[in-house]
Amino acid sequence: MKKHLDEETRKSIENSLERGLFPQWVLTDPDIYNIEMEQIFLRTWQLLGHESEIREPGQYVTRWIVNDPVLLVRNGGGEIKAFLNSCTHRGVHLCTADAGKKKSFTCPYHGWSYNLDGDLIGIVAGDKIYGEEMDKKDWGLRPIPRVEVYKGLIFANLDPQAMPLEEFLGEFRWYLDIMLGRSDGGMEVRGVPQRWVVHANWKMVSENFVDPYHVQTSHRSTVELGMSPEDPLYASYGHGVACNHGHGICVITSSPKSKARPVKYQGLPQEMWPMFERNLTKEQLEVFEKVKVLVGTCFPNMSFNCPLHGNEGHLYNYFNVRVWRPLGPDKVEVISWFLIDQSAPEQYKEDAYKGYIGSFGPSGTLEQDDTEIWARVVQASKGFMVRDKSLNYNNFSNYLMGYDHVAPDETFPGPGVAYSTNYVDFMTRGYHDYWFEMLTKE
Ligand code: FES
Ligand SMILES: [Fe+2]
Known part of the structure; x- marks a missing residue:
């Protein structure tokens, strides 16, 4: 899969932009699309929703950042949290409802459950089946690297180094x-x-x-x-x-x-x-x-x-x-x-x-x-x-x-x-x- 533009293509696009034109093939080219995913969607602020959609603790909505499923939830303390909506056991898409209200999220595959802060709180048949090897603290839901709110609009960014939302x-x-x-x-x-x-x-x-x-x-x-x-x-x-x-x-x-x-x-x-x-x-x-x-x-x-x-x-x-x-x-x-x-x-x-x-x-x-x-x-x-x-x-x-x-x-x-x-x-x-x-x- 291509991750960067080759020199000839780069020059040709640059040249057309300078002349007030845009190459028509860019709209359907799979290589360009793959490069856009890495260079743009991995690094820019993406709108996930609005604060009023999750007013109360436990209210959640599920969204996507292109192919990353996101679980957006208001925790018990009233804070907005966003996690990769994927179980840390074997990766199942954890919550597939569009919206709802819950105290915890239970995986439909083997039943692991997580609280509103994304902590792993329950393992079917108990922790002992994993022996000393596994500490529940290490297996919480993966947080989306950056979440910021502007006048009620909730945005996320997969790049931990991205410029702050307001600056962007x-x-x-x-x-x-x-x-x-x-x-x-x-x-x-x-x-x-x-x-x-x-x-x-x-x-x-x-x-x-x-x-x-x-x-x-x-x-x-x-x-x-x-x-x-x-x-x-x-x-x-x-x-x-x-x-x-x-x-x-x-x-x-x-x-x-x-x-x-x-x-x-x-x-x-x-x-x-x-x-x-x-x-x-x-x-x-x-x-x-x-x-x-x-x-x-x-x-x-x-x-x-x-x-x-x-x-x-x-x-x-x-x-x-x-x-x-x-x-x-x-x-x-x-x-x-x-x-x-x-x-x-x-x-x-x-x-x-x-x-x-x-x-x-x-x-x-x-x-x-x-x-x-x-x-x-x-x-x-x-x-x-x-x-x-x-x-x-x-x-x-x-x-x-x-x-x-x-x-x-x-x-x-x-x-x-x-x-x-x-x-x-x-x-x-x-x-x-x-x-x-x-x-x-x-
Ligand atoms: S994949 Fe979620 S509990 Fe196994
Ligand atoms: Fe229109």
């Missing part, structure tokens, strides 16, 4: 705070996260969330249903922002020519406004006040969508965050959480949840538009012509939008490099550049 989120935190830090009590997960499998490459779906250029074509049906404006530029208004470490965000606003009455704070109930004004900075409020949709990707594979949905009188907003878990170069498991301000009125939460299910849930209209397109990208990226690196063909995808004529907007109040339109490829290119940096890191 970097400039992107300022934008996350608008969504996760605006309300007292923060956000909470409603329902259970949905999971489904799509035929797609993990990078392609991640970059789709910083590519609003697709919206007016892929989601044309929403225009025809009168849910989105006719103007083909409608997703371009606002600012596209490339942040450090490959993260990117689109701050989408209404057309400056729109005649519709402006909606403040994404249509969230007016009784919540004083709280936003207390919790956010002047600059964050300046962005939040006018924004319609905040959508983006946190490198490598966490994307989110925080939209304004509905019609006048029935507007709602939520924070939908998803992890694109790679299952191969052309397959991704989507894990999608619905989060909402804990302090929002109950009826509002329920209406927003229904709105999410109908749009970005697995059977949602917008989700299905995207799923179809993503599959078509990998479908057409596997053949001989795309994989021929002899340069007889143009084997590169185009990331040249705004390349030579859009300059950064220095007046934008948020961090990162901001451009005064979302129809630019600076966010996707920032994502690719960081991907390449990680891929080739010693």
Whole structure:
């Protein structure tokens, strides 16, 4: 199995990135995929869940970091613990329920059991069958090397030397705070996260969330249903922002020519406004006040969508965050959480949840538009012509939008490099550049 790029491939990818291109074969290449696993997924922060999913001692959820099963649990003292979800006796996948509440975990193979701190506490037929040889202390569950929480979101990293989570989120935190830090009590997960499998490459779906250029074509049906404006530029208004470490965000606003009455704070109930004004900075409020949709990707594979949905009188907003878990170069498991301000009125939460299910849930209209397109990208990226690196063909995808004529907007109040339109490829290119940096890191 290849662990590093050979020199020729490295140069060819580097050369294409410098020209604002991306090699199409990279989306389906098994060698690249294996290198990505070692170089990226073994070293970067991965979203596991949200604190509100495991509020009480004994509550747990089971998740994956690519192929490592993870048991995420709140222990008796209220701390969050994450273990490799594998029995230390013979390696069985210990707990296979998605979520639940327990005092201990018992292995279905030979019955060893573990407490909420991962200690081995029970051996069927007693310790004596192992004699003096075995000390139970040595056979506890293996902890995930790093677990850190940011505004309720629980992340893990398999690399004990990884940079701290807050440093990794970097400039992107300022934008996350608008969504996760605006309300007292923060956000909470409603329902259970949905999971489904799509035929797609993990990078392609991640970059789709910083590519609003697709919206007016892929989601044309929403225009025809009168849910989105006719103007083909409608997703371009606002600012596209490339942040450090490959993260990117689109701050989408209404057309400056729109005649519709402006909606403040994404249509969230007016009784919540004083709280936003207390919790956010002047600059964050300046962005939040006018924004319609905040959508983006946190490198490598966490994307989110925080939209304004509905019609006048029935507007709602939520924070939908998803992890694109790679299952191969052309397959991704989507894990999608619905989060909402804990302090929002109950009826509002329920209406927003229904709105999410109908749009970005697995059977949602917008989700299905995207799923179809993503599959078509990998479908057409596997053949001989795309994989021929002899340069007889143009084997590169185009990331040249705004390349030579859009300059950064220095007046934008948020961090990162901001451009005064979302129809630019600076966010996707920032994502690719960081991907390449990680891929080739010693
Ligand atoms: S594999 Fe778990 S008790 Fe044997
Ligand atoms: Fe889309």
